[in-house]
Amino acid sequence: MTKDIEREALITEIDHFINEAKKSYIVERWAVSYENSNPFSHTINDKNEVWWMKAQARQLWEFWQAAKAQAVPDGFVSVPKEPTPKMIDATWSFDEEIQDMSHNSRNEFIYKNMIRVAIEEAARGGNE
Numbered sequence: 001m002t003k004d005i006e007r008e009a010l011i012t013e014i015d016h017f018i019n020e021a022k023k024s025y026i027v028e029r030w031a032v033s034y035e036n037s038n039p040f041s042h043t044i045n046d047k048n049e050v051w052w053m054k055a056q057a058r059q060l061w062e063f064w065q066a067a068k069a070q071a072v073p074d075g076f077v078s079v080p081k082e083p084t085p086k087m088i089d090a091t092w093s094f095d096e097e098i099q100d101m102s103h104n105s106r107n108e109f110i111y112k113n114m115i116r117v118a119i120e121e122a123a124r125g126g127n128e
Contacts, residue, residue, distance in 0.1 A: 079118040
């Protein structure tokens with residue numbers, strides 16, 4: 001059962017990879033050169049490993065996998081280098097709550113609220 005779910009996820013990722021790769025001009029030109037075959041033909045073995053029939057597709061897949069490895073790990077979020085106006089505004093409405101806190105507690109409280117706003121902005125599709 002788990003292997004089936006993993007396989008379905010892998011197939012979805014392969015489809016996404018192919019669609020994204022085809023957006024590149026160079027890949028689009030390369031793919032056109034294969035008039036009578038699929039440049040992205042592949043097979044998936046019993047271990048859910050992808051075997052690409054064309055070396056170029058294999059290389060693109062390896063680049064794709066390497067880029068994924070650079071993605072934001074679980075438990076982390078990507079936030080702007082500089083706080084947005086909404087993030088800064090989120091720090092002003094807690095004067096009474098933070099006045100009796102230690103400096104560290106106050107800083108942590110403000111930080112968490114700024115990150116909360118950044119996550120909310122990202123969920124809405126970016127900074128407004």
